[in-house]
Amino acid sequence: MRRNDTFSLGPAIPGHTLRAVAIGVAVGAAILLSAPVGWVVVIGLVCAVGAVWPQTAGVWLAAAGAGLMLLLNEPHPARAAVAIAAVHLLHVLASLTSVIPMRAAVSLRALAPTGIRFAWMQGIGQAASLVVHLLPRGPAVPFAVLAGAGASLTVGVLAGRMLRAQRSHAFSPPDSHSAHLAER
Template identity: 40%
Template sequence: MRANDSVSTGIALSWLVLRAMLLAVVVIGAAVLSPLIGWLIAAVALGVIGAALPQSFAAWGSVACLLIGMMIAGPDLGRTMLAVFVVHAVHVLTTLNLVVPVGARVVVGALRPTLIRFLVVQAIAQPLTLLVMLGATAGVAVIPWAVVAGAAALLALVFLLISSMKAAED
């Protein structure tokens, strides 16, 4: 490589953007999910510490504060689905912040696999959350059908795994 050579990358995000995203998710999640001011303040404080010092794992503590606040408030479908999203987003952003050093820039294209995994997990988790919440609030008559549906889903998963293992062997 010569002195006049240059390296060109795509659009990149600063490490500060990832930390700000984590803090924004925690603050918005706490504001919407936690009805008690004490748990809200604790969640935001832990979110600030987690964004400033990812190696402290404090952002995961903010998730605990959010969930405790939700348990006190009682079951609600919309809040539960939002909690599934917020907890997963905090987990993903905290994990990213652990591996992105201070002063670094992350090419947006490098975050694509993480985004795809996030969306796939949400595509699975949100309908399951909906089913569980509907089953929990519907009463006893729904429970036998939930068992049958769960058994059918388990059989479908086993069939899918066995067929994919056989295809991999061939």
């Protein structure tokens, strides 16, 4: 490259914009989830610390605070939708801010795959949340709880088997031919 060469990213945003969005999402979610004023301030401060110093995991802690605010109030589909969107967006922003420097320029084209994945997962998560809210309530255990427990158990068993198979393959004893060569 020469001095007069330029590099064009196309439309881009500064890295500090992602941090500002994270703080705004955390505070907005806390307000929409009816958090007491003290909690809104704490969530905002924790998120700000995490935005400036990503290694403190403050943005993730702010997401946990938003989830906690959902648990402290009566269940409502709108509140659940806000919490699902906010916690997911805070997770995405925390992941991005941990690898993107504050003064870097981020191409919007580079953020597009992340935005598409976010939209897909939000569609699935919001639909599942709405279905759970529409299930009848009663003294029996809802089908969704049983299905979720079964799915978690299945994933856990399959993951354990896959990891065990990989591990046993990695530590298998040498075959007889290579052992024979080693003896010579």
